[in-house]
Amino acid sequence: MRALGLDLGGSKLLACVVDGDGTVLGRAIRPTGRATGPEEARRLVMAAAAELRETTGPFDAAGLGFPGEVDFRAGVARASIMLDGWRDVPLADQLARALDVRCVVDNDVNAAAVAELKCREAEPPGSMLFVAVGTGIGGAIVIDNRLWRGHTGIAGEIGNMTIDREGLVCWCGRRGCLNTLASGAAMEQRRGGAESLPEQALHEAATALGIGLANALNLLNPALVVLGGGVARLGPRWLEAVAATARSEAFPAAGPCPIELARAGYDAGAIGAALLAIEATTTAAPPARGAAAATGTRTTSGGLPPAR
Ligand SMILES: [Zn+2]
Known part of the structure; x- marks a missing residue:
């Protein structure tokens, strides 16, 4: 078909x-x-x-x-x-x-998470948190290798997780959402484009994302976290900074979860x-x-x- x-x-x-x-x-x-x-x-x-x-x-x-x-x-x-x-x-x-x-x-x-699952078909993760970091940040939750959409279909809205209540106003009207700190738009606002980000700004954005992931790890305890979207093209140094924060901030038993870049592409x-x-x-x-x-x-x- x-x-x-x-x-x-x-x-x-x-x-x-x-x-x-x-x-x-x-x-x-x-x-x-x-x-x-x-x-x-x-x-x-x-x-x-x-x-x-x-x-x-x-x-x-x-x-x-x-x-x-x-x-x-x-x-x-x-x-x-x-x-x-x-x-x-x-x-x-x-x-x-x-x-x-x-x-x-x-x-x-x-x-996109369904495509990622297809790429990992040989070794299905079981449970997975997929986070797309682009202009905004979106998430998808997989349980028993199937999407979990939530009661009204908005499960996975990690981009609107509050990280700093005193922070900048998000598109959703609230303050200090993960979107305002770690998204491609937030990075661009700071330095005119994620590609030219100096190390410190990249590290700040990655740290904020790591804190968001740590909260999600505590809540969901997934077997795997996958990061995709345009910002993930920053590659290993961004991934390592995100993962280091997520591991140090998460409850110790949730922290060891593998955090990887997406295999599914464009x-x-x-x-x-x-x-x-x-x-x-x-x-x-x-x-x-x-x-x-x-x-x-x-x-x-x-x-x-x-x-x-
Ligand atoms: Zn928001």
């Missing part, structure tokens, strides 16, 4: 046709911006899908990673801080109708979205079984990851 994986971001839409092994068979990109609302996004998806149907061939399902709050089971994109004009959009239904295939929508970091969000679509399509009960099937409740959604 092949699926169209879509990673909708604040600067681009990445569309990939992906097979069940997570291999990318074809790729199309369309530019986006903060003003990319639901209608424009659907237009871009249709254009990318048409291009890929032409160049790579047909696909049987589609999945989209959305940069914001998502109700996975309902297929609704609730809100985004990166894109304007999104409020409770039934995106999965709209794309399913437009593309004429089954469609799922999930948070973009959840999608296409992770699109690949993960496609894999979620394939999973939903291959494990779901036959459609048109009435309202329960349409809303994807646990009894009729088969292997869809239950919202625990």
Whole structure:
């Protein structure tokens, strides 16, 4: 089976046709911006899908990673801080109708975590905290090798964990969130770009992230922490600074958890979205079984990851 994986971001839409092994068979990109609302996004998806149907061939399902709050089971994109004009959009239904295939929508970091799990298939971690450090910081929680989305779907919001109550105001309106100290945007604000960060600023950002991770380690006690996103390209010296703080600040029994850089690359969000679509399509009960099937409740959604 092949699926169209879509990673909708604040600067681009990445569309990939992906097979069940997570291999990318074809790729199309369309530019986006903060003003990319639901209608424009659907237009871009249709254009990318048409291009890929032409160049790579047909696909049987589609999945989209959305940069914001998502109700996975309902297929609704609730809100985004990166894109304007999104409020409770039934995106999965709209794309399913437009593309004429089954469609799922999930948070973009959840999608990237699914791609990361695929890369680690030979040795599944069991439990994993995946943290994407980009312009903002997002997280995904994996328990028993499946996403844990939380009661209302926002589990993993580590970027809005309070580190310093007297700190800078975050986009969420609160003060001193991890986002304001350790994200790519926070680093850029300090030194005009993460690439040119002097050692001290890099160390401060890494320390803040380490404190956030230590709190998460105490709470979740995962078998593995994986750091991805654009900032993770800073590489080993950043990773080592983050990990050293996380280990020293965490409860001793939680501290020894391995903290690694992501194995899934640039296409992770699109690949993960496609894999979620394939999973939903291959494990779901036959459609048109009435309202329960349409809303994807646990009894009729088969292997869809239950919202625990
Ligand atoms: Zn915040």
